[in-house]
Amino acid sequence: MQMHRTSVTDHVDLEGFMEGVARRNPGQSEFIQAVREVAEDIFDFIEDKVEYHEAQILRRIAEPDRVVSFRVCWEDDNGSIRVNRGYRVQNNNAIGPYKGGIRFHPSVNESILKFLAFEQTFKNALTGLPMGGGKGGANFNPKGKSVNEIMRFCQSFMTELYRHIGANVDVPAGDIGVGAREIGFMFGQYKRITNAWEGVLTGKGLEYGGSLIRPEATGYGAVYFLENMVKTRGRDLAGVTAVISGSGNVATHAAEKITQLGGKVVTLSDSEGFIHDPDGIGLEKIQWVKDHKTHRRGRISQYAEEFKGATFHGDRARPWAVPCDVAMPCATQNELNGEDARTLVKNGCFAVSEGANMPTDLEGVHVFKDAQLLYAPGKASNAGGVAVSGLEMSQNSERRSWKESELQQLLRDIMDGIHDRCLEYGRKSDDYVDYVKGANIAGFKKVADAMLAFGVV
Numbered sequence: 001m002q003m004h005r006t007s008v009t010d011h012v013d014l015e016g017f018m019e020g021v022a023r024r025n026p027g028q029s030e031f032i033q034a035v036r037e038v039a040e041d042i043f044d045f046i047e048d049k050v051e052y053h054e055a056q057i058l059r060r061i062a063e064p065d066r067v068v069s070f071r072v073c074w075e076d077d078n079g080s081i082r083v084n085r086g087y088r089v090q091n092n093n094a095i096g097p098y099k100g101g102i103r104f105h106p107s108v109n110e111s112i113l114k115f116l117a118f119e120q121t122f123k124n125a126l127t128g129l130p131m132g133g134g135k136g137g138a139n140f141n142p143k144g145k146s147v148n149e150i151m152r153f154c155q156s157f158m159t160e161l162y163r164h165i166g167a168n169v170d171v172p173a174g175d176i177g178v179g180a181r182e183i184g185f186m187f188g189q190y191k192r193i194t195n196a197w198e199g200v201l202t203g204k205g206l207e208y209g210g211s212l213i214r215p216e217a218t219g220y221g222a223v224y225f226l227e228n229m230v231k232t233r234g235r236d237l238a239g240v241t242a243v244i245s246g247s248g249n250v251a252t253h254a255a256e257k258i259t260q261l262g263g264k265v266v267t268l269s270d271s272e273g274f275i276h277d278p279d280g281i282g283l284e285k286i287q288w289v290k291d292h293k294t295h296r297r298g299r300i301s302q303y304a305e306e307f308k309g310a311t312f313h314g315d316r317a318r319p320w321a322v323p324c325d326v327a328m329p330c331a332t333q334n335e336l337n338g339e340d341a342r343t344l345v346k347n348g349c350f351a352v353s354e355g356a357n358m359p360t361d362l363e364g365v366h367v368f369k370d371a372q373l374l375y376a377p378g379k380a381s382n383a384g385g386v387a388v389s390g391l392e393m394s395q396n397s398e399r400r401s402w403k404e405s406e407l408q409q410l411l412r413d414i415m416d417g418i419h420d421r422c423l424e425y426g427r428k429s430d431d432y433v434d435y436v437k438g439a440n441i442a443g444f445k446k447v448a449d450a451m452l453a454f455g456v457v
C-alpha cells in the first residue's frame, strides 16, 4: 500500500518533540514528565528507524485514544449531596484491550491519570500478555468515609463507567484507594446494570472470579525483579537491609517477600510520615500493619506505639535517609527526588526497585543512572500486579481457576521475562544495565510494531 510519507528530514529533535507535548498538554506536569522519561530513550533507539518516524509512532502513543471525564454524584451519611470528578483514560489498545487500575485519591486529576495510562501501555507490553494501557479514577477521598458511603460512591462511579468498559474493551482493576472491597462494589453494579457476568474487572474476590495471588503479585513481583537485578552482581537478598515507603497493598507485600528471602525491612510510611524499626519489620509485624490498615483504617504512626524500639517521624517525612542496601518506593509518584537519590547513593544503597508508578523524579532517575545503581523503573518492576490481572482475565475466559502453584510459577516466569527484555535492550557497552532504557525500548517496540501493522489509524 502506498501512503503519503513525511520526509525523514522533517523529524524534530527531542527538545522540539517535548515542546510540542508541553504545548498540547498545558499544566500536565506528571504526564509531560512520564513522556520525557520515555522519549529520552526512544529518540536514540529510533534514530535510524525510518518507519517509526514516518508513522509518527511516539507522537501517537503520547496522545491517548480517549479521555473520558464525568460527574460522580452521591449522597453522604448526613444526606448531603456530594459531587466528584471521575475519569477513564484509554491510552492505547494496539496489543489488547485497555487495562489498568482505578485510583481514588483527592490528588487525582487528568495529568496524573494520563501519565499512569501512558506508563501502563509500556508496562503491559513488557509482561508479554495481550493488554493495552489505561487508567481511571476519581478525586474522591476514601479516608474517613463509612463503608456505605464508599459503596454508594463506587456504584455511582460505575453507573457512568460501565458504558466505556467491557471484558474485550477495557478492564479496570485496583490502585491507590481501591482494593478488593471497592472492586466488589463496582463489579456488583456493573453486573446489575448490564445483567451480564463478565470478567470486566480484575482483583475480584475469589468467590466471584478473582485469581489467587493477585493481592500479593505487585509487591512479590517487585522483589523478584530486585532479586534478578542483584543476581547480576552475584548477590542475593539474604541479609540485606531494606527501606520501603508506603504501607498499602504494594508496600506490605514487598516487605513480606523481602523478609521471606532473608532480608530485613526497617521502614514503612504513609502520607503523614514513616516508621523506623531497627529490629526489622518481621512477618508478624507486617501482618499487624495489614490488619491495622485494612480493618481499622489505621495510620502508620500507631506502629511506633505498638512495637518497642520503633520510632515515628512525622511532618510527611520520607524514609530515604535511613541507611540501607536496597530501597523500594511503594507509595506514590515523585516521592523520591534528586536529593533523596543522592542520600541513598551516599549511604551505600546499591539497588532500587520501584513498586509505585514513577516514584522517582527525573533528577533522581539521572542520579541513580550516573551512580550506576541497579535501578528498576516501576513499569518493569511493578508489572507483576497487572500480569496476574492478565492471568485473571485468561481464567475468566476459560471459566476455570488455576492453582496457586501454577500462578506463582507464571508470576516468576513473567518477571524473569521482563528482566531478560531489559537486559536485551538496556545493556550499555561498559556492561552497565540501564533498566529504564531497556524497559522503555522493549515496551515501545512491541506496541509500535503492532501500530505499524494497522497503518494510519
Ligand code: NDP
Residues within 6 Å of the ligand: 107, 174, 175, 176, 177, 178, 218, 246, 247, 248, 249, 250, 251, 269, 270, 271, 272, 330, 331, 332, 333, 335, 355, 356, 357, 382, 383, 385, 386
Ligand atoms: P494503597 O492504597 O494500598 O496504599 C497506598 C500507600 O501509599 C498508603 O500507605 C498511602 O498512605 C501512601 N500514599 C498514597 N498517596 C500518598 C502521597 N501522596 N504521599 C505519601 N504517601 C502516599 O495503594 P497501592 O499499594 O496499591 O499502590 C501504591 C503504588 O503502587 C501506587 O503508585 C500504585 O500506582 C502502584 N501500583 C499498584 C499496583 C497494585 O496492584 N495495587 C500495581 C502496580 C503499581 P495514606 O494511607 O496516608 O494515603
Ligand code: 2IT
Residues within 6 Å of the ligand: 099, 100, 101, 102, 120, 171, 172, 173, 174, 175, 202, 357, 382, 383, 385, 386, 387, 389
Ligand atoms: O499500576 C498498575 O499496574 C496497577 N494498578 C494494576 C493494574 C491492573 O490492571 O491490575
